[in-house]
Amino acid sequence: MRGGRREGLRQLEASLLREGYLRLPFPEAGGELELAATAVYDAAAAFLRSPAEERRQHEHEAASSRATLGFTYLPMGAEPLYDGTSEQRVHSLSIHSALSEAECDALLPRGMDGEARALAHSYHRWPDDEGLAPLRRETMRLRRLLLEQVCEPLLASLSALLGLGEGGLKRRCCMRGSDNTSLLRLMEYPPAAEGEMVEGPVVGVSEHTDYELLSVLHQDREGLEVRNRSGEWVLLPHDDRMLTVLIGDMTERLSAGYFTATPHRVRATPAGKPPRCSFVFFLALDEDERVCGLSSSAVRGADAAPFSRWLESLPDKERRKVLLPITQREWTESKDAAALAALRDKVERSSRANRSFINISQS
Numbered sequence: 001m002r003g004g005r006r007e008g009l010r011q012l013e014a015s016l017l018r019e020g021y022l023r024l025p026f027p028e029a030g031g032e033l034e035l036a037a038t039a040v041y042d043a044a045a046a047f048l049r050s051p052a053e054e055r056r057q058h059e060h061e062a063a064s065s066r067a068t069l070g071f072t073y074l075p076m077g078a079e080p081l082y083d084g085t086s087e088q089r090v091h092s093l094s095i096h097s098a099l100s101e102a103e104c105d106a107l108l109p110r111g112m113d114g115e116a117r118a119l120a121h122s123y124h125r126w127p128d129d130e131g132l133a134p135l136r137r138e139t140m141r142l143r144r145l146l147l148e149q150v151c152e153p154l155l156a157s158l159s160a161l162l163g164l165g166e167g168g169l170k171r172r173c174c175m176r177g178s179d180n181t182s183l184l185r186l187m188e189y190p191p192a193a194e195g196e197m198v199e200g201p202v203v204g205v206s207e208h209t210d211y212e213l214l215s216v217l218h219q220d221r222e223g224l225e226v227r228n229r230s231g232e233w234v235l236l237p238h239d240d241r242m243l244t245v246l247i248g249d250m251t252e253r254l255s256a257g258y259f260t261a262t263p264h265r266v267r268a269t270p271a272g273k274p275p276r277c278s279f280v281f282f283l284a285l286d287e288d289e290r291v292c293g294l295s296s297s298a299v300r301g302a303d304a305a306p307f308s309r310w311l312e313s314l315p316d317k318e319r320r321k322v323l324l325p326i327t328q329r330e331w332t333e334s335k336d337a338a339a340l341a342a343l344r345d346k347v348e349r350s351s352r353a354n355r356s357f358i359n360i361s362q363s
């Protein structure tokens with residue numbers, strides 16, 4: 001029994017080191033998780049087909065002024081830009097757990113100030129809208145199943161491999177702040193317009209790494225590409241029954257680079273094809289957890305022997321790079337700010353180009 005568990009951990013570690021990602025079948029074929037995934041795709045499609053006017057009411061600014069950030073809609077053209085140049089064809093929903101203020105308070109630290117508490121409440125408040133009830137019910141079910149059946153076992157394994165004991169990481173992901181860093185996103189990639197993809201760099205989502213510990217992802221058709229350790233882009237085959245797990249920035253930082261965050265991107269859906277849909281659960285550390293690279297004296301247990309040996313051989317120069325602690329919130333905010341600035345720049349550049357085109361054609 002012990003041997004089986006140890007063998008499983010070594011295989012997981014080998015895949016993460018070799019490929020930088022994992023492919024996991026749903027825990028049970030035709031089981032609860034698979035049914036929940038199908039129901040979420042249906043409910044998301046119903047919302048995404050609703051009139052633009054209705055969707056607009058759930059964009060970030062409107063949701064923020066109503067303090068209902070538990071559910072927000074990011075329209076086409078608003079996805080932060082990660083590579084500074086591409087045209088991204090995607091729109092998405094961001095989903096946090098729906099909690100009453102009392103449920104939220106029970107998880108928050110007692111000494112938290114009023115403003116931070118109100119912000120946490122708003123990240124767990126859903127709009128009071130009858131039409132969103134099926135989406136809310138199905139996403140909450142999917143979120144719970146992903147946490148119980150996929151994230152928690154993964155977190156325990158990662159924790160053991162890093163010498164933190166099986167519960168070491170889970171204790172740092174229990175929403176002591178608010179879970180506005182852990183997030184379920186539902187994405188839809190509508191097909192490109194006829195001729196659009198041959199003209200410019202049109203993509204689904206441009207190259208990036210995710211900001212959290214791990215991302216658990218499902219796609220209903222192919223499109224996700226990951227860059228492997230040799231620098232080649234690999235298109236992941238589509239299989240409805242498979243989840244993909246990617247390494248996020250915080251795991252890279254915590255492991256001082258032993259596990260490296262997985263660069264990935266999504267191809268645009270070609271013209272004439274049905275839209276591609278996916279969901280991603282970003283598993284984050286509690287937003288106020290301070291993260292810096294582990295040192296070998298903090299690493300315990302036989303499961304972490306390879307990591308511990310690797311740490312001991314790490315040159316001081318490399319170790320120093322991750323000594324400075326940073327919280328998940330600081331990291332997420334700084335990367336988001338950079339990607340949003342890149343998007344603004346690009347919009348500004350293209351409106352300038354359009355203006356000069358108009359000037360030229362009018363002269």
Ligand SMILES: O=C(O)CCC(=O)C(=O)O
Pocket residue numbers: 185187205210217218219224264265266278279280
């Ligand atoms: O849609 C996908 O497959 C991936 C989306 C993604 O990389 C992201 O939202 O960070």
Ligand SMILES: [Fe+2]
Pocket residue numbers: 208209210264
């Ligand atoms: Fe991503």
